Amino acid sequence: MSDNDLNWKYADDVVTESDALSKARQQSLELGIDPISPATGAQIAVIAAATAATNIVEIGTGVGVSGMWLFAGAPGATLTSIDTELDHQLHAKANFAEAGIPTNRVRLIPGRALDVLPRMNENSYDIVLIDADAASVIEYVEHGLRLARPGGTVLVPHALWRGRVADPAKRDDLATGFRTLITEIAASGAVVSALSPAGDGLLQLTKRGV
Numbered sequence: 001m002s003d004n005d006l007n008w009k010y011a012d013d014v015v016t017e018s019d020a021l022s023k024a025r026q027q028s029l030e031l032g033i034d035p036i037s038p039a040t041g042a043q044i045a046v047i048a049a050a051t052a053a054t055n056i057v058e059i060g061t062g063v064g065v066s067g068m069w070l071f072a073g074a075p076g077a078t079l080t081s082i083d084t085e086l087d088h089q090l091h092a093k094a095n096f097a098e099a100g101i102p103t104n105r106v107r108l109i110p111g112r113a114l115d116v117l118p119r120m121n122e123n124s125y126d127i128v129l130i131d132a133d134a135a136s137v138i139e140y141v142e143h144g145l146r147l148a149r150p151g152g153t154v155l156v157p158h159a160l161w162r163g164r165v166a167d168p169a170k171r172d173d174l175a176t177g178f179r180t181l182i183t184e185i186a187a188s189g190a191v192v193s194a195l196s197p198a199g200d201g202l203l204q205l206t207k208r209g210v
């Protein structure tokens, strides 16, 4: 194992997930829904706590692993989460309940993100987490930056897309799309950004303006 592989494994292994989170992660994997890694979860919890987030949007509910991590950092927040699959959201609802998250703190919206996002209020959210279909990630980030309040943060897990983004030989649409996004964001004066290697990448963009 390389030093980097050891670091990644250690960063995931050192995270202790609650029983409710471990069960949700197991369920997610069994259903073939890729949850954020434990290290990514811990990192988004820190961001949620550090920003004292009260209003969060998530694109891609899955069975609720990322949502539960956001609540771990910001237990008083309200989460609006969008997913095309009602089944996934029903599992998420049960998992949130198991984690003790009050039902009135979660608004689950079934539907295609690109249909739902244009109807949401701009400059209103502390965090926008983007984890749905990777093919639309650039459009989701554009929406995310519109929805985030000044000083709010857009988070994009899987931004290194299974190691393909860092490998210039990989020229498929998804790897190229993430590469374009990362390059454009790095050059943008509108955000403060960082790309963490946690999991398979966590792109973090904080909207300037405060």
Ligand SMILES: C[S@@+](CC[C@H](N)C(=O)[O-])C[C@H]1O[C@@H](n2cnc3c(N)ncnc32)[C@H](O)[C@@H]1O
Pocket (backbone or CB within 6 Å): 028, 033, 034, 035, 036, 059, 060, 061, 062, 063, 064, 065, 066, 067, 082, 083, 084, 085, 088, 111, 112, 113, 114, 131, 132, 133
């Ligand atoms: C990677 S999983 C999300 C995992 C979740 N964030 C977690 O860590 O537990 C992606 C989710 O996006 C949903 N999805 C796929 N395409 C979508 C779209 N166009 N709009 C909204 N949700 C979509 C899938 O149904 C799936 O539940």
